[in-house]
Amino acid sequence: MTALEVRNLHKRYGQHVAVEDVSFTVEAGEIFGIIGSNGAGKTTTVESIAGLRTPDSGSISVLGLDPVKDRAEVRERLGVQLQESSLPDAIKVAEALELYSSFYRDPVDWRELMELLGLTEKRNTRYKALSGGQKQRLSIALALVGNPKVAILDELTTGLDPQARRDTWGLIEQVRDSGVTILLVTHFMDEAERLSDRIAVIDGGRVAAVDTPAGLIAQASAMQRVRFRVSQPLDSSVLTELSDVADVEVTGDRWLVTGRGQLLSIVAGALARAQVVAQDLRVDRRNLDDAFVAFTGRAPESPERSERKAD
Numbered sequence: 001m002t003a004l005e006v007r008n009l010h011k012r013y014g015q016h017v018a019v020e021d022v023s024f025t026v027e028a029g030e031i032f033g034i035i036g037s038n039g040a041g042k043t044t045t046v047e048s049i050a051g052l053r054t055p056d057s058g059s060i061s062v063l064g065l066d067p068v069k070d071r072a073e074v075r076e077r078l079g080v081q082l083q084e085s086s087l088p089d090a091i092k093v094a095e096a097l098e099l100y101s102s103f104y105r106d107p108v109d110w111r112e113l114m115e116l117l118g119l120t121e122k123r124n125t126r127y128k129a130l131s132g133g134q135k136q137r138l139s140i141a142l143a144l145v146g147n148p149k150v151a152i153l154d155e156l157t158t159g160l161d162p163q164a165r166r167d168t169w170g171l172i173e174q175v176r177d178s179g180v181t182i183l184l185v186t187h188f189m190d191e192a193e194r195l196s197d198r199i200a201v202i203d204g205g206r207v208a209a210v211d212t213p214a215g216l217i218a219q220a221s222a223m224q225r226v227r228f229r230v231s232q233p234l235d236s237s238v239l240t241e242l243s244d245v246a247d248v249e250v251t252g253d254r255w256l257v258t259g260r261g262q263l264l265s266i267v268a269g270a271l272a273r274a275q276v277v278a279q280d281l282r283v284d285r286r287n288l289d290d291a292f293v294a295f296t297g298r299a300p301e302s303p304e305r306s307e308r309k310a311d
């Protein structure tokens, strides 16, 4: 079943085109990642889905509803955690959750949610006194308190330390397993790769690619690299004459073979036939960072650069 459908979305601010042409479909129960550099158009896209911005053209369907025409119904079914929450400094954790739950027809038990997100101990703490990680967890709780079928999480772990990021990922998987479809906006490749069932790469207001993390990596890196060391002489023609091998580099006793297909077993077979024992034989693992560079021509941002202490 389709949970979200975006077709030919276009949005400009004055003369500046923020979203040129974005289309994708999210199936119910998926974690669907949206990755892209700063200014790629991610937030404009998800805020249009949430009905917070009105597209200039294109269509959006959220569980069969139009976010602009059916705003009230969409609000009931869609939970949104945006980049910056705008809670008053003086509001306490429990007050915020109780207040937000009163906005919905069929909210979850906010006390259970507070417990699930590890905030019960902080129930009487004012918003301004929470740490970065606690504020983040509260904003996730507020996005989920209305018992949504679909949740939008924008820059989920920006500013969290590595442990808090991993804890948050575990939590999001739990939320997905409870049946909520999740649209996850991030510019962190490790987060997108770890959590997403499928990912859209957005670049310059357009969708550059949509696939599973493994599919994106495979699309972007047809070439593989195999490394090994040898302690005895080896004639490079043993490898260069293989049809799947594109290049062989030798530095001292270190060999680097670039090629296609099942390169590791092809190289291992050739070495065995030449009766050469290779040490440290390994294939370079390609990751989503490599795929991102291939699709956008830009390096992804690293989490460390935007990290601040969380708890």
Ligand SMILES: Nc1ncnc2c1ncn2[C@@H]1O[C@H](COP(=O)(O)OP(=O)(O)OP(=O)(O)O)[C@@H](O)[C@H]1O
Pocket (backbone or CB within 6 Å): 013, 016, 017, 018, 019, 036, 037, 038, 039, 040, 041, 042, 043, 044, 045, 187
């Ligand atoms: N309200 C606005 N008025 C004018 N320009 C805007 C507005 N909102 C966004 N933009 C511009 O539109 C482009 C897309 O912005 P958007 O926030 O959608 O990108 P993003 O991919 O979410 O970026 P980031 O990762 O930095 O949040 C950017 O160039 C941005 O400066």
